[in-house]
Amino acid sequence: MIRHTVGMAFVWLGIAFDFLGVLGLLRLPDVYTRLQAATKCVTFGSAGLLFGIFILKGFTSFGFKVLLAIAFIFLTSPIAAHAIARAAHRSRIPLCRESVIDLYEADHELKKEGGDAAA
Amino acid sequence: MRIARWLAGTAVLGALAYLNFFVFRAPLLVKLINVSLFSALFVLYRVIRGPSPADRIIAVDILGVLSIGILALLGLHYDQGFFMDIALIWALLSFVASLAFAKILEGRRLDD
Numbered sequence: 031m032i033r034h035t036v037g038m039a040f041v042w043l044g045i046a047f048d049f050l051g052v053l054g055l056l057r058l059p060d061v062y063t064r065l066q067a068a069t070k071c072v073t074f075g076s077a078g079l080l081f082g083i084f085i086l087k088g089f090t091s092f093g094f095k096v097l098l099a100i101a102f103i104f105l106t107s108p109i110a111a112h113a114i115a116r117a118a119h120r121s122r123i124p125l126c127r128e129s130v131i132d133l134y135e136a137d138h139e140l141k142k143e144g145g146d147a148a149a
Numbered sequence: 150m151r152i153a154r155w156l157a158g159t160a161v162l163g164a165l166a167y168l169n170f171f172v173f174r175a176p177l178l179v180k181l182i183n184v185s186l187f188s189a190l191f192v193l194y195r196v197i198r199g200p201s202p203a204d205r206i207i208a209v210d211i212l213g214v215l216s217i218g219i220l221a222l223l224g225l226h227y228d229q230g231f232f233m234d235i236a237l238i239w240a241l242l243s244f245v246a247s248l249a250f251a252k253i254l255e256g257r258r259l260d261d
Contacts, residue, residue, distance in 0.1 A: 041222075045184055048215060052188040055195055055211060061203045064195075068211045076218040083221050092224065095233035099217060102240050110210055110247035117255035118203035 033085060040082025048075035060126035061118050065111060072107045178226045185219045206250045213243030 051071025058064045080100050087093040119134060169183050192215065195208040217236045224232030252258075 041181065044218065045181055048218060049184060049188050052191045052211070052215075055208065056191055061201060061207070064204065065207050068207055071211055072214045076214045079218045080221055083225050086225065090230075092230045092233060095230065095237065096221060099221070099233060099237055099240060102237065103214065103217070106240070106244040107210075107214065110244055110251070113248055113251035114203060114206055114210065114254075117251040118201075120255050121203075123201050123203050 033088075037082045037086035040078050040085060042082075044075050044077070044079025044082060047071060047078060051075055060129070061123050062115060062125065065115055065118075069107070069111045072103060072111075077103055176226075178222060182219060182222050182226065185215060185222065189215050189219070202254055206247065206254065209250070210243065210247045213239060213246075 048071050051067055054067025054070070055064050058067055077100050080096050080103075084093045084096045084100070087096065125132060165187060169180055169187075173180065173183070189212060192208050192212050196205050196212070199205040199208060217240055220232045220236040220239065224230065224236075
């Protein structure tokens with residue numbers, strides 16, 4: 031009974047995080063901020079939901095598959111998010127108007143100037 | 150104008166939540182699956198009308214993660230384990246597809 035309650039609480043939490051992440055994906059003004067909202071949807075949303083299902087099912091074959099899925103998501107999803115953000119910044123997709131500073135671009139310029147000075 | 154849009158969005162979401170949780174007669178897990186499916190529908194809006202290609206790539210990536218959650222909930226509802234096999238394969242293919250899209254967006258070839 032306690033196990034059922036805790037598992038359903040994790041499932042509710044996961045679905046709430048999924049929904050809020052998708053709302054952020056719809057509402058935020060920029061590629062990078064949208065990516066920041068969307069990765070929350072991965073690490074707390076779907077992983078919390080799968081962890082709740084693991085608590086509900088226990089150590090059966092279903093539960094072990096769910097654990098494997100959690101490990102796989104935690105390993106792969108940040109890599110994909112990082113690659114997309116780097117590709118978006120390199121293909122010159124602009125930031126939104128309200129943004130203040132772009133430290134990655136400044137770092138890039140500094141490195142390029144240093145390379146020119148060395149050459 | 151902003152306040153009107155905000156109120157309209159809140160009204161639509163409240164109507165959907167009311168219809169889902171108080172009018173629709175089904176077990177609780179089916180209602181939760183409905184919430185996830187509506188989230189997937191909102192993500193599809195971003196896929197169709199994303200201003201830049203990176204928006205569409207992010208939306209497709211998140212759609213893969215959401216569908217893993219939906220498949221796990223379906224497996225819990227029908228009490229059958231093979232849904233998680235489909236979810237694992239889906240996660241693998243979604244990861245490879247995201248990396249390939251990112252490489253194409255960056256302007257490099259796939260075998261680079």
